[in-house]
Amino acid sequence: MSRTDTVTYDSPDTRNLLDHTRQGVIGKPLDRPEGPLKVSGSATYSAEWKFDDCAEGVLVLATIAQGTVQRLHKQRVLDMPGVLAVLADEAMTRRSTQGTAGEAPVQGVHTVDYFAQPIALVVAETFEQARDAALALEVDYVESKSPIALDPESPDAEVEDPDNSETVEGGDLEKAMHDAAFAIDVEYRTPGHASAAMEPHATIAQWHGDRLELHGSYQMLAYNVKEIADCLSIDPEKVRIIAPYVGGGFGSKLGITHEAVAAAIAARQLKRPVRVVMSRQQVFETVMRRSETRQRVRLASDASGKLIGLGHEALVSNLPDEEFAEPVTQATEFLYGGENRLLKVEVARISRMTAGSVRAPGEAVGMQVLEAAMDELAEAVDIDPVELRKRNLPAKVPVEGTAYSSRMLVEALDQGAEAFGWDQRRPRPCQTREGDWWIGMGMASAARVNMLVPAEARVTLKADGAALVETDQTDIGTGSYAILGQIAGEMLGLPIDRVNVVLGDTSLPAGAGSGGSFGAISTGSAVMRACEAIRTTLSEALGCDTDALDLKDGTATSGDLSQSLSDLLGGNDIVETGKIEPGKTAEDFSQASYGAFFAEVAVHAFTGETRVRRMTGAFGFGRVLNAKTARSQCLGGMVWGIGSALTEELAFDLRDGHLVNHDLAEYHVPVHADVPAIEVILLEERDAAASPLQAKGVGELGICGAAGAITNAIYNACGARLRNFPMTLDKVIPHLPDPFAEVA
Amino acid sequence: MKSFTLDHATDTDSALSALRGGATTIAGGTNLVDLMKLQVETPDRLVSIRRTGLDTIVEDQDGLRVGALVTNADCAADQRVRTSWPLLAKAILAGASPQLRNRATTGGNLCQRTRCGYFYDTSQACNKREPGSGCAARDGFNRIHAVLGTSEACIATYPGDMAVAMLALDAVVLTQGPNGAREIPIAEFHRMPGEDPSRDNTLKPGELITAVRLPAPTGGVQIYRKVRDRASYAFALVSVAADVSMEGGRIARCSLAFGSLGTVPWRDRAVEELLVGETPSPALYTKAADLLLKDARGFGHNDFKIPLAARALAATLHEATQG
Amino acid sequence: MxxxxxxxxxxxxxxxxxxxxxxxxxxxxxxxxxxxxxxxxxxxxxxxxxxxxxxxxxxxxxxxxxxxxxxxxxxxxxxxGSADNLSPLQKAFVTHDGFQCGYCTPGQICSAKAMMQELSEGWASAVSDDVTAAPDITREELRERMSGNLCRCGAYSNIIAALEEVLADAASERADA
Incomplete structure (x- = not known):
């Protein structure tokens, strides 16, 4: 028997059930259950499934930015050894799919929208043959006679108000700036970023009659099924995606990308499995980018540093007709006070690969700029940067008037400062020199919106008293396997080794998918809901109220009643499907995860090289579901902050629109040597408005502001106030004091 | 990667014979395979020289002879190198990653090709890759490019570290060719692009690097300063190799070589002459930098290399002379 | 040929x-x-x-x-080591959460194994103060020596913690022997 128990989350679940269950596994820093597979190389990633007779496809990318493909010289390529097909099907995708689109992106590879857009797929018996043949394909193009701009800041670029973000206006910002005791009006820039997940995008497609089976690397399978089906004009019921292990995503695998559709089309035509793995260069050039931003921040404060006005306006970019625009001001809306405000995002339409959600879209770049500007204000007001933040936390969200569900920002600021030793900071720049290095400290707030999204999961309590959790939720490194097992173990009173979690297969109920930090809380809420239904059945069997049921170590107890689960189940399984839908809590409360970053950097007095010496992050994100994986998420985010502050930048050639640094040698993600000891403090919090788990998202919080702390530390170290990320040494050098001068 | 045949030379003679037949040598392959995958290099014939026995390090009265096939890792781990030519060990260790250094060879590393993004991308014009096609880097994204020794045709740098140290150490490249053995001072090994950037070095057709000879150690203070965007596993923006001896508070002898600054590993004897006999001071460093960079020319994104080189030189001289 | x-x-x-x-x-x-x-x-x-x-x-x-x-x-x-018979190095990666998505992990572990051999042979690194001497095993040394292995999930500090544990255990075993 299986039922679906659906809950629309309209009011906060303040029962805090997980505080009353007794198994004691929730929140514990348990190892990832899939860890042994991953460390032994036996977890199977997308390109690693073996199928007899699998052909190999390699995408061919355009070498113009805008125009049409006039002719593909196929014959010479078809004559090459092992080549099976050259495909340029109009169902192939021209752009990547935005997260949660659930429908096809722009299709048709005859038209070229941007440099390095896929225009064909070459399929051969072996990878080596296909790779050679793909490079041998000659293409005739007709370049567009009315090309759009390549540079978002070019006067030729058409600028629009985006569909996905609304301007926030309140009071009179101009007047506030005029009246302010201190006014900061600054312009910052952040470059484009790449997700650069370690596993390149890959799909193996095969058809079983009219049913399509894909082994692929995707983040949100339930949506991905619909996207593929829409591309191929088939029933989504006919598509199955299998993705138990995904080698990182960071947004780049939210929606389906080019290789998936191309593989499916090729497999259908050739009547055999086809694998398409993108090269690292192709992943960089054609999958997805975080938009570059130009941000104007205006801060108007009274003499005490209290904000009376706040402006945050951003120019971002995307291809024409894309709904997504980097929501730069997302956290600015609720983080600080200042009733006179203008928050606005504009999008320039340019020819450059699709801009989409890269880890923490909006806050990742919006927070680092806002927090750098706040440092400028703290200096102007001459108060401690931590104190400035504390003075500006409103009781309700400005303009909207919404209440906060919970906010641990003050605690994060205080505990982070204490652990870091913030009181050792010298407020003026250029005060501490160790050998050839200037030393400085900086801080920033962290904030990231919280989202609950629809999710489903099935939990089976087996007759032998073991549990099985099943959902198509993915684990892209986020800890889903561990967390979902802990929720089920806690709710059903089972030791963790009695819970098996099966993920990443669309034949299972549709989880939330991995994105927007919502995977664990949404799918986890569905698991919890299914377990509650099982608890109801068990309490009926035991003969007690559900509220009085106590489950621990496989035994059900209530007062004097006590029975082992296997006895209670009497040889039967209990199967329940739990489903959560977002409801009124999403509108009634401003929900966000909060935190604070503290960084110490060294800036070389001669060369301007910056090295982060240590970092502390303190974070409050509701209930901690697994202290180990949550900590790792925070760590990872802070490493992204280091990259964003110091090294990461997509460099486009504005003459032809091509990406110059399209590999991991020239697009500099941080390496081991760039990453110091990082301290993570997890604050205990319950946020009942956020989810029935009282948990909020943590997957992206660690990046949201981290680069600001580093930037502020650079200024504190050497006096270089830089407003153009990343803070590479070429930008630092002009601001450096004479390296031979005595320290003031 | 285009199709090719792969033969295995068992000694220098069989390698030379294959070279005469038009083969391209492959040793570690860390650069060549990279470029072949992108079809920047498209050899029809490869000859592996891995089993030619050129993988020993021998010390004699002339100095140290490092075989062409000695890996970067083995060279840097060699106690003689570490003790007497620490500059070389330091430069090698500053380059690439441990995995790459375990495979990359002495000869191969000398022949490492540029990291210019336009050279690496067959959709772009590049005179080095395709003579006559133009140089897209000049007006392009040229942050990593050269400010010295450039030409209308090419502004690409030699990207490596090892050769920069060897240049400061007055190494000699030993070759075998159709006309017998040849000794090429390393200062004459890499060639500036001029009108023909397609040839990176002065090796002749059919010529094989057999070893590099390091002259007897100088006993000076040896420093390799590599300035780069990441703390590790990144190519230099500028590097400085220095071998400096002091006497009575004055610079008695110094050799200086610079990486990723010019189109070739860069050495300017006039700068060294200016420094010798002088008492170190910030003003002296500035004079030396001004001389070094008097003909330097940036192309936009790489303009910063000019002040950076001056600063890296000052830091290096300061460190070398304050010991 | x-x-x-x-x-x-x-x-x-x-x-x-x-x-x-x-x-x-x-x-x-x-x-x-x-x-x-x-x-x-x-x-x-x-x-x-x-x-x-x-x-x-x-x-x-x-x-x-x-x-x-x-x-x-x-x-x-x-x-x-296989999933049901992990080596101490692999176990330490699991305990210290030295991975997230797991894709770089086999490379990190193979690299770490070889790095320990290089350390035992006294190889210097770019951050060694004195290239003529046997290296001190500091965090800075470990980071430099592992820098050929990227991890986009950012598990670096957990990986270094795992390596420190394995190196410390090996050292105490040598001391006991």
Whole structure:
């Protein structure tokens, strides 16, 4: 028997059930259950499934930015050894799919929208043959006679108000700036970023009659099924995606990308499995980018540093007709006070690969700029940067008037400062020199919106008293396997080794998918809901109220009643499907995860090289579901902050629109040597408005502001106030004091 | 990667014979395979020289002879190198990653090709890759490019570290060719692009690097300063190799070589002459930098290399002379 | 000049090398031998996911043509320990959460194994104060020596913690012996 128990989350679940269950596994820093597979190389990633007779496809990318493909010289390529097909099907995708689109992106590879857009797929018996043949394909193009701009800041670029973000206006910002005791009006820039997940995008497609089976690397399978089906004009019921292990995503695998559709089309035509793995260069050039931003921040404060006005306006970019625009001001809306405000995002339409959600879209770049500007204000007001933040936390969200569900920002600021030793900071720049290095400290707030999204999961309590959790939720490194097992173990009173979690297969109920930090809380809420239904059945069997049921170590107890689960189940399984839908809590409360970053950097007095010496992050994100994986998420985010502050930048050639640094040698993600000891403090919090788990998202919080702390530390170290990320040494050098001068 | 045949030379003679037949040598392959995958290099014939026995390090009265096939890792781990030519060990260790250094060879590393993004991308014009096609880097994204020794045709740098140290150490490249053995001072090994950037070095057709000879150690203070965007596993923006001896508070002898600054590993004897006999001071460093960079020319994104080189030189001289 | 016998030992088993000279060691291991524990992250020697040990030394298998490995002894992650019989190094990665998505992990572990051998042989690194001396095993040294292995999830500090534990255990075992 299986039922679906659906809950629309309209009011906060303040029962805090997980505080009353007794198994004691929730929140514990348990190892990832899939860890042994991953460390032994036996977890199977997308390109690693073996199928007899699998052909190999390699995408061919355009070498113009805008125009049409006039002719593909196929014959010479078809004559090459092992080549099976050259495909340029109009169902192939021209752009990547935005997260949660659930429908096809722009299709048709005859038209070229941007440099390095896929225009064909070459399929051969072996990878080596296909790779050679793909490079041998000659293409005739007709370049567009009315090309759009390549540079978002070019006067030729058409600028629009985006569909996905609304301007926030309140009071009179101009007047506030005029009246302010201190006014900061600054312009910052952040470059484009790449997700650069370690596993390149890959799909193996095969058809079983009219049913399509894909082994692929995707983040949100339930949506991905619909996207593929829409591309191929088939029933989504006919598509199955299998993705138990995904080698990182960071947004780049939210929606389906080019290789998936191309593989499916090729497999259908050739009547055999086809694998398409993108090269690292192709992943960089054609999958997805975080938009570059130009941000104007205006801060108007009274003499005490209290904000009376706040402006945050951003120019971002995307291809024409894309709904997504980097929501730069997302956290600015609720983080600080200042009733006179203008928050606005504009999008320039340019020819450059699709801009989409890269880890923490909006806050990742919006927070680092806002927090750098706040440092400028703290200096102007001459108060401690931590104190400035504390003075500006409103009781309700400005303009909207919404209440906060919970906010641990003050605690994060205080505990982070204490652990870091913030009181050792010298407020003026250029005060501490160790050998050839200037030393400085900086801080920033962290904030990231919280989202609950629809999710489903099935939990089976087996007759032998073991549990099985099943959902198509993915684990892209986020800890889903561990967390979902802990929720089920806690709710059903089972030791963790009695819970098996099966993920990443669309034949299972549709989880939330991995994105927007919502995977664990949404799918986890569905698991919890299914377990509650099982608890109801068990309490009926035991003969007690559900509220009085106590489950621990496989035994059900209530007062004097006590029975082992296997006895209670009497040889039967209990199967329940739990489903959560977002409801009124999403509108009634401003929900966000909060935190604070503290960084110490060294800036070389001669060369301007910056090295982060240590970092502390303190974070409050509701209930901690697994202290180990949550900590790792925070760590990872802070490493992204280091990259964003110091090294990461997509460099486009504005003459032809091509990406110059399209590999991991020239697009500099941080390496081991760039990453110091990082301290993570997890604050205990319950946020009942956020989810029935009282948990909020943590997957992206660690990046949201981290680069600001580093930037502020650079200024504190050497006096270089830089407003153009990343803070590479070429930008630092002009601001450096004479390296031979005595320290003031 | 285009199709090719792969033969295995068992000694220098069989390698030379294959070279005469038009083969391209492959040793570690860390650069060549990279470029072949992108079809920047498209050899029809490869000859592996891995089993030619050129993988020993021998010390004699002339100095140290490092075989062409000695890996970067083995060279840097060699106690003689570490003790007497620490500059070389330091430069090698500053380059690439441990995995790459375990495979990359002495000869191969000398022949490492540029990291210019336009050279690496067959959709772009590049005179080095395709003579006559133009140089897209000049007006392009040229942050990593050269400010010295450039030409209308090419502004690409030699990207490596090892050769920069060897240049400061007055190494000699030993070759075998159709006309017998040849000794090429390393200062004459890499060639500036001029009108023909397609040839990176002065090796002749059919010529094989057999070893590099390091002259007897100088006993000076040896420093390799590599300035780069990441703390590790990144190519230099500028590097400085220095071998400096002091006497009575004055610079008695110094050799200086610079990486990723010019189109070739860069050495300017006039700068060294200016420094010798002088008492170190910030003003002296500035004079030396001004001389070094008097003909330097940036192309936009790489303009910063000019002040950076001056600063890296000052830091290096300061460190070398304050010991 | 083609060698009569073109074979290599992989994890203790002798195998004929592939016929296509274009096939890299990485693709040979993954596609022909089914040893998919070795990962392809960039295929250009820029990430370290493909790290394997050849004659005890770590290399990027993506940049090495398989046919150049005649007579070589190759070890991959599969030889270090299986899921139900993990080596101490692998266990430490699990305990310290030295991975998230897991894709760079086999490369990190193979690299770490070889790094420990390099340390025991006294190899210096770019951050060693004195290249003539045996290295001190500091965090800075470990970070520099592991920098050929990228981890985009950012598990770096957990990886270093795992390595410190394994190195400390090895040192105390030596002290006990």
């Amino acid at each position: 083609a060698l009569p016998m073109s074979r290599a030992s992989v994890n203790g088993t002798d195998h004929a090398l592939p016929a296509d000279p274009r096939r890299t060691l990485l693709d040979w291991l993954r596609e022909d031998l089914g040893l998919t524990g070795t990962k392809k992250g960039c295929d250009h020697g820029q990430c370290g996911a493909c790290t394997v040990l050849v004659d005890g030394r770590r290399i990027n298998s993506c940049l090495s043509l398989a046919q150049l490995h005649d007579g070589d002894t190759i070890e991959t992650i599969e030889s270090i």
